[in-house]
Amino acid sequence: MPRKKTKREASGRAVATIVVMRLYIANDAPNSVRAVANLEAICKEHLKDKFKLEIIDVLETPLRALADGILVTPSLTKVSPSPAAKIVGNLSDKRSVLHALGIVEPVE
């Protein structure tokens, strides 16, 4: 079973390379807290250790977030591999997150 899954993931190119992401949050704002939890769950389930996540607290480094083109919080950006993607919200809609990150969800 694990072999088969690996094959499918390989065809989905998801774990072939490391996914680099940045999550912009507003400290402990409810949506931000929820987003961190949701993202961690997704990564654990679909990316194992093949990801690199940077969590940026906009309240601490607002000008950097501004330079990064962030508007609302929470915001998740996929830096690599291309294509780049941007997701806003608390990431409660898992399907749309996976789709945006280019991770093909297992059938079933």
Place this chain on the structure above:
Amino acid sequence: MSGKKAAVPKILPKIATGIPGFDELSHGGLPRYRTSLLRGGPGSGKTVFALQSLVNAIRQRQEAGIFVAFEENTRQIIANAASFDWGLPALARNKLFFLDAKLSPDVVKSGEFDLSGMLAMLKAKKEEIGAKWIVFDGIDVLLTLLQNPLAEMREIYRIRDWLTDNEVNAAIITAKIHEGSSEAVNYGFLQFMVDCVVRFERRLEYGVALHRIEITKYRGSDFVAGEFPVSFGPSGMEVGAPEPAEIRQVASGERVSAGFERLDTMLGGGLFRGSSTLITGVPGTSKTTLAGKFAEAACRRGERTLFVSFDESADRIALNLTSVGINLKTHVKSGMLRMYSSRTETIGAEDHLVRLKSLIREHRPRCMVIDPISAIAKAGGIAAARAVANRFIYLAKDEKITVLVTAINEGDEPETEATDLQISTIADTWIHLSYLIRSGERNRALTIIKSRGTWHSNQVRELVLGAAGPVLADVYTAGGEVLMGTLRWEKESEEKAKTVQRRAEFDHKRHELQAAEADTRARIGALQQDLERQRLELSMYSSDNEARIVSSSDREKELRRIRSADPAGRAAAGTGSSLAKRRASDGSGKRIKKEARDAA
């Protein structure tokens, strides 16, 4: 918020937007340290208002600003504002920060989000550039993305709290809010949380877009209620606020020609410099000709003149006026005269005003003609046109321009004009042209209805157009009316015939009198001769009588002598010698002889 309000002094501090007209309407601008909401449909001018306020704050008070654009990106906004002379790209480099807050369509939405991050970024940026103004443009776009009325409410609260914590001189929120829309609950709250609400409207009237503005709420302050026209010119938006009650124009006693001498005479010497003149009349009463004559006279005096004509091309007018001896083309060539013509249906009355203003700025005229000003009422309703006409005349007065406007009035009664543009009350001089139809003729008549501060003729005069220009005919009155056309001609001819007749009669009488005089003179001569003769006779008679009286006294002496016993012979001898003397001259000797005899 309420605690803060209690600390506010009685006079609410305000901050000027620098938008012409709005600061007058709001008695000073937007509430300082507070939030104002600009609401209205798309294209109603909210963004321009907000941006212009920011630009003015930077240019006039060096106050930096932040513009958060939820609806359009920075590039679009700068491009849209390029038609205004704000120099926005230069300002955007240092004093004005644009935040592109438009979520790209590529952005995937997954669950709820909020503005806490954005507000933190704005706070940092505000502190970095020292921003004193902030604009949230198109907040409705953001709220729509939240897709949840509760979330919307929450974010509105968040913004309010942020604004309270991060005091700025003024915050402006713009939102597309339509009356009775489904989002009314939250927008109601939005209106509640701000201290000032300005409603913007763009509507079509007779196919012309008209912009309106209205202050619907101003917490703790008085404001001018009602809807006011908005126009867009090269310097941005302008609100047609009612003119200040105080009229500042300085009256001039200098007279300028109204066009030709006889009209000046009727006006007691001409028009006052900087005054406004209204010429009304039905079509064809030669309003344009009088206006052209006025313009030509001004150019001849060397005064820069602006001739604005509506619905007829400048060329056509110049050509038409050539036929009555008015030459405008020479002055156009020399640059003294600027002719501008514009169609009236295509743009609103407000835009005409803006164009006229820029024409005045460019040409700097001392005299100006608008022919006919009533044409601006064609596009977009009478109320706007009325306001514009009034403002235009006040503008000309402020600029000390002697202005002459014409207005077409339907019907022949000048009073009907009062229901039209109502400019007759603010014009200093009002000349009415009409047709008088009598004995099968139409003749142009000119009346001066009023002329402020000067004597003017009260007579209805006939206006005759000749190859040398308009002329006021001599006045002939009959039966209490001024005669015109053929009747005047007849009267003139009659007067001429009478003169000839009078002259003939006079000559005849003179001859008669001369003859009579000669006759009298002759008679006087004859009488004089008689007189001379009679005089001579009289003098002769007088001396003879003297002699007679003397001799008679001698005789008495003689008689006395004789009676006192003198010899008769002696007496006879004495008397004899005197008698002989007497006989030679007079026939009275006989009587004396007899007496002598009796005595003897």
